[in-house]
Amino acid sequence: MSRSNSVPQTPFEAVITDLGHDGRGVARVDGKTVFVSGALLGERAILRLRKRHRRFDEAEVVELLERSPHRVEPRCRHFGECSGCSFQHLDAASQIESKQRVLSENFERIGKVSPQSWLPPLTSDAWAYRRRGRLSVRNVVKKGRVLVGFREEENPRFVADIQHCEVVHPALGPKIGLLAELLNTMDAASDIPQIEFAAGDDIMALVFRHMQPLSERDTAALIVFGQQHGLAIYLQPGGNSSVHPLWPEHPRLAFRIGSDDARYADVELEFEPLDFVQVNAGMNQRMLARAIELLDPQPTDRVLDLFCGLGNFTLPIARRVAEVAGVEGEHGLVERAAQNAARNGIDNARFHVANLFEDQRHADWAKQPWDKVLLDPPRAGADKVLEYLPHKQTRRIVYVSCHPASLARDAGILVNQHGFKLVSAGVMDMFPHTAHVESIALFEK
Template structure:
């Protein structure tokens, strides 16, 4: 492939350096803003090209040595070569750019970025599995950075929960000895405070020998082992008979903790330490008062709902997945919380006729998926709602929805900031406060 010299003038949304050659954008893996590089084109497209660094001609002052020896091959991280302070600055700039470009809004003040432990933080994820005949072994890991069709050849991961991260290679060895080595497609992992669960997705029934091998692995390394022979509803424990996944979150110094039980494929925030910091900031911004009635949309297991319930008169959580709503209600009962109600509703469809949507709420908390909450904002918030806290995993949808709240509903964007939920990646998690 051809090589070119170029200056990196920006970083893309996925952490690649951006250069221009004859006016055409080139996304360069491993390059940082301000660097001069000799790049090698590896894939051409009509409107842009993809490239890799062939030679680093000038080095960014923010470049650091990646901690993981698989960085650059594994696609799980994209920014390990950028120092922590610069990573946060990139994310803050992305949020500000989206507010200005998409929402045509600007916060009155910027919140200080939230950060936590940068290594071993990932308590939830999916590892791909591939039996590779040419290598004569099984690969377990994330997808390759240069070609997502392939599984990266790794033996450890620096960002995965420390009970599992150093043992990726052992997992690969285990599967390589099984009769079903070619039939295991993926392994989901989920860590509670005391238990790490592994869910093996297998395309064919497992032999007794394979089941015994999995049980033995779980016993030796302290993992709960689940099997998934079909869809999500087919997930069931293999060992022990009744594993328990749970984590505790603070409801505030004067309100005690809340413990949430969950199933291994349930959505939980990936970063446990950041989740606690995010929850504290959300409570601070929402400023819940004893007489408040609060509506929590996209509530999941009750991550925000139940700590809020300890501080307000009433809270209602709304979520589209039946299983999560059932477990949120169970968690409320288990924690002795009687002032939280939960509703199942698809929030991407019009719910204005629902009983919970017609009621006046003093405050609103939103934590939507990447698509955002614009469908909800067609009929909410009511005039009684004076304060909204919006937790976002995608800056573009937050910016769009901020524009709706400000320009259509008359709110002010009081403050906003980023939260480093996924260190060493370009993923931007953020939080914003709106007031009337």
């Protein structure tokens, strides 16, 4: 292949020798790594170069010469155009295997650790599972219509023209095309850049971000759309604090998380439409059950739940222990967590507002002895917390992770600096058909 800066148009043949962490196939051509959209491990294909970079290139498949036995037909007609999914062409078992491999490689490469045993993967419904997300909106004058969807796979500046989404909650997934039709009739068609969606057990909420005040005609149209399709409609004229309901006047978003053990009552969590909730309700239930199993809460335990959010783990744990403290950086989430505790009749849970990416070692909750700790940090991980926690009294830590690299780094800290053993770990398929790796790990002294 030519090494000029221009992108050659001549297709070339290559064998896919690996699957990247983002779901793209990986080939080696003239000693250089090439990431190939839509290609799977073991496939031989004719490729066309799309972008050239100093350390790697990007290509697309022109023709498949040898297909992977794990290739399946994508269910969604927008697959390949929309960036919402990257693995619909790979069978379910191979998706899980790929995520498990990513987790294992990160432990070995970054943390220099490996679990004593692997937990069986957790899975749930692979379709119509996404109850929270953000749709982009763009009024394309040349096409004479509004597009609503996720960003395009090949060009994130553009919005994929989606009519029906197979992974979004059924209250909205089949209606995205109708939503685009609605916006196309509105005066504010060019002033609405995004729509957030969030589903509780009983209703789906849509939050319309608008850059200019809406006309009476537009607000009336949104109300009618909400009434026709059973959707709660919110408006967001500014920052997150500006979000307010348009219809109905007082919508209630909530979801229940239950227990297979009759001794423990279900917990119901109320939330606001922009609050963080786990995307996959079925997986959240299974994840919670596994976290509690690994934590092994006892009636005399004192448990610390860091990055607690709305109390998704805190409140079910509280039903099983003497005391639990939840710590979270966002004031609104902490306030709603405390309200959820009171609403569920839980009086042994305390909540604290603290930026866990800053040193909190002098906070009262950080100085107390805790028998067990649960960590559920964002992508950045919990390394700042691990500078002063856990204390010597802590014998068990359950770490829920949304990023395998930060989990692996923190696992190395817990094992090599704090003297814990990485007892077990495994993946949880919170985002089927994507390359996103959610995982859980148990550490013990």
